[in-house]
Amino acid sequence: MIENELRYSPQNKPLAGYDFTSYNAPLFIAWQLNSACNLDCLHCCEEAGEPLPNELTKEEIDTFCQEIVQLQIPYVAISGGEPLLHPDFFAICEFFRSHGISLKAETNGHLIDRQVAKQMAKLGFRSIQISVDGATAQTFEKMRGHGNLQKTLQACQYLTEAGVNTEIVFVPTKFNIHETSRLIDMAYQMGIYGFYTGKIMQVGRAAQNWEILCPSPQDYQKFFVTLEEKAALYDGQMKIYYYPYDVIEELKYRLESPAASLLIIPNGKAKLIGPLPFVCGDLRQHSLAEIWSRYQKAWRHPEVVTFTNNVITNNDLLKEANHWRELSLA
């Protein structure tokens, strides 16, 4: 969801004249810092939980951060796994902020107490994005294994009190979609800055649990009506962003018009995009500038074009997303 804001206006229209090859460097890095997670979400597209055996070392992380600065990449979003479990999370954030890079973190909020919230406020994040997948403990905790709704809402409260731009991300499913309206009202009452949502992606554990998770077309219809009404209600007070397309529509669009962004996973490999299995570079073998140029070529690689067209007609292929395939790129 984080990447869409670069490509779409708030009205969800593609930006005119956009061409990813016209940039010398990506505009945005989505960085999955680690794969370890303290929760076990039914829908996790990354299948996070345990660390990968070969995640980037501290030295490799430092080199990557310096390359981001050298290429003058303006915006980085750090996610995971759960990024706050990473021992270098704050050091990395401090480094980026000291170089004026705009920074977002995506977290489940369970490790955010008053002190951490103050530390985040001091760093001047563009935003902290907290995942809140339900308005009641029952639905939230069904979706987010080992999760605790009260802790999550408390984290939101600490952040807003500390003056951090706090966003909520809500992933709708069959069993929590009816709570959308209530959760938006709760977000407004907590002083949340932005509410993000969109259709759940049939990727990773969500693909495995699709029968339990996938909302019906009727549920989605009501969901988007609710979002439209709430966006009008809170206009000028709280931003409500909703991306109306599913992952297949997204892939169709991306094939024509890839994003000017890179997705780096915890072992330093660069994926073309989360829902596809393709890897176009590796921080251990290529400079970031080389990865950017490989990314641009990769989107036109016959294997990528054929596979993506096949995914569009056969959603089952989305199950491959986390079985990485290295592309051979001249």
Ligand SMILES: C[S@@+](CC[C@H](N)C(=O)[O-])C[C@H]1O[C@@H](n2cnc3c(N)ncnc32)[C@H](O)[C@@H]1O
């Ligand atoms: C993978 S999590 C990692 C960061 C952090 N641990 C958290 O829970 O926010 C990043 C975001 O992706 C969302 N997400 C995970 N699986 C998804 C799926 N199948 N479809 C749509 N969003 C998904 C999560 O709800 C969360 O907002």
